[in-house]
Amino acid sequence: MRRLIVGLCWVVIPWYLLSLFVGSRVLPFPHAVAIRFAELAPSVLLRHAAASVLRVLAALLAASAVAVPLGLAMGRIPAFDRLLAPAAYLLYPVPKIALLPILLLVLGTGDVSRVGLLGLVLVFQLLLAVRDGARAVDAHYLLSLDSLGATRTDHLRYCVWPLVLPRLLTAMRIGGATALAVLFFAETFFTRYGLGYFIMDSWMKLAYLDMYAGIVAMSLVGFVMFVTIDRVEQHVGRWQG
Amino acid sequence: MPGVTDRVIACRDCAAGYAGRDVFTGVTLGVAGAETIAIVGPSGCGKSTLLLTLAGLHRSSRGTVLVDGTPLExxxxxxGLVLQQYGLFPWFTVLRNATLGLAIRAKRSGRRFDAAGAADIARALLEQLGLGGKESDYPRRLSGGEQQRLALCRTLLLEPEVLLLDEPFSALDALTREELQDLLLTVLAERRVAAVLVTHSIDEAVYLGDRVGILAQNPGTAAGEPARLLLEANPAGRRGVGRTDPLHHQACAWMRRRFAEAVRA
Incomplete structure (x- = not known):
């Protein structure tokens, strides 16, 4: 809670100053946005936020389902890494947002395209984080496991995975921010749900208070996502002190 | 050596190394039940490789290791192997580290792992080894000596027939080292397991070994030639002769001379 209050102070105070400077019609005062947010939150914003969150979660799950096994295999089997790493390096820098038209054509105009786009944003980041984590495992730990009679599955379960997981979570946090930005863009096409749609729709209707309430909602979605990842990271990394 | 294969662990004319180059060769060794062989040697002579070969974790280029007369897998x-850097997993608690070997062995033999039962047995041994009350700690909170006790505990819980120890006390301060050497003697006497220990300390080898092995290149051989093992009865007559006993010092002095002869090029 203290973190939230400190974070709010850093945002709200400059916001007030900026509103005074540019005028409250274009940039309404935070208290006016807060009141509108409270009015819209239970009925309208919650529905749009739920749609956005579900898309992000689906993309995280899909990207993890691809990136974790592939990354583990690349990290532990050098031949597999030599085979796949060039493709990953070629595709990673491509701006995924440029692929939206292709995704819309191939996967249709429904949510599958939007989730696919977010998944593409996330998958390379997660893949390389998992690969690097799996590759960096100290052979001493594996020898220790071998002395106990461990199999390759035991290596993954007792050694590789505990070391990869913190890196995966860090990649999720970094990738998550990009995914939210891309989500905003992806929700401006062929959908009537999602915070991206709500923000753009309000803007076109010149309903600036609604638009800012939507931006606040998106910010809160990101905040909850980051805090959740932080908590999980603290839990799985508690051995590091 | 006649009868060497009757021992709990044995190898005859064994060689092993890396990238096609043997680091030791011609090693013939047999350890009887409750006997401890302590092997000393200069750095890089292949002590750890020999131990890993005896543990079945490094393939020998010649010779086979037998345990109770059957080949090692x-x-x-x-x-049971205790590694030089303890081989503990920092992400598991003390208790989980201690019982990990039991969990892996249970799975390997197709048995259901009784976590609660294993935890009870582990707690009792942790208590006996002076780690009582630390079950929920992570290894980083343990001192070097405590980490070594935990590594020993994890291995002893597996009830091995042969205990292999790779420079187990090399990273410890002198007082802790002596304390743990005494603990090891007690454990070995109680459990009556065959043990092979490698160390760089002649004093430690004389104190802990029933026999002392010197792993070194033969005198006069060119650099890079594989090392050979020379086994001697403990000159003190038995292991555990007190460190302040003149007999221990005489034995160490004798072994130092023998070591110098063995490694002199």
Whole structure:
């Protein structure tokens, strides 16, 4: 809670100053946005936020389902890494947002395209984080496991995975921010749900208070996502002190 | 050596190394039940490689390691290995580290792992080894000596027939080292397991070994030639002769001379 209050102070105070400077019609005062947010939150914003969150979660799950096994295999089997790493390096820098038209054509105009786009944003980041984590495992730990009679599955379960997981979570946090930005863009096409749609729709209707309430909602979605990842990271990394 | 294969662990004319180059060769060794062989040697002579070969974790280029007369497998449950850097997993608690070997062995043998039962047995041994009350700690909170006790505990819980120890006390301060050497003597006497210990300390080898092995290149051989093992009865007559006993000092002095002769090029 203290973190939230400190974070709010850093945002709200400059916001007030900026509103005074540019005028409250274009940039309404935070208290006016807060009141509108409270009015819209239970009925309208919650529905749009739920749609956005579900898309992000689906993309995280899909990207993890691809990136974790592939990354583990690349990290532990050098031949597999030599085979796949060039493709990953070629595709990673491509701006995924440029692929939206292709995704819309191939996967249709429904949510599958939007989730696919977010998944593409996330998958390379997660893949390389998992690969690097799996590759960096100290052979001493594996020898220790071998002395106990461990199999390759035991290596993954007792050694590789505990070391990869913190890196995966860090990649999720970094990738998550990009995914939210891309989500905003992806929700401006062929959908009537999602915070991206709500923000753009309000803007076109010149309903600036609604638009800012939507931006606040998106910010809160990101905040909850980051805090959740932080908590999980603290839990799985508690051995590091 | 006649009868060497009757021992709990034995190898005859064994050689092993890396990238096609043997680091030791012609090693013939047999350890009887409750006997401890302590092997000393200069750095890089292949002490750890020999131990890993005896553990079945490094393939020999010649010769076979037998345990109770049958060939050794990788991760053989009859062998317990304590590694030089302890081999603890910092992400597991003390209790989980201690019981991990039991969990892996249970799975390997197709048995259901009784976590609660294993935890009870582990707690009792942790208590006996002076780690009572630390079950929920992570290894980083333990001192070097405590980490070594935990590594020993994890291995002893597996009830191995042969205990292999790779420079187990090399990273410890002198007082802790002596304390743990005494603890090891007690454990070995109680459990009556065959043990092979490698160390760089002649004093430690004389104190802990029933026999002392010197792993070194033969005098006069060119650099890079594989090392050979020379086994001697403990000149003190038995292991555990007190460190302040003149006999211990005489034995160490004799062994130092023998070591110098063995490694002199």
């Amino acid at each position: 990788s991760g053989d449950p009859r062998i």
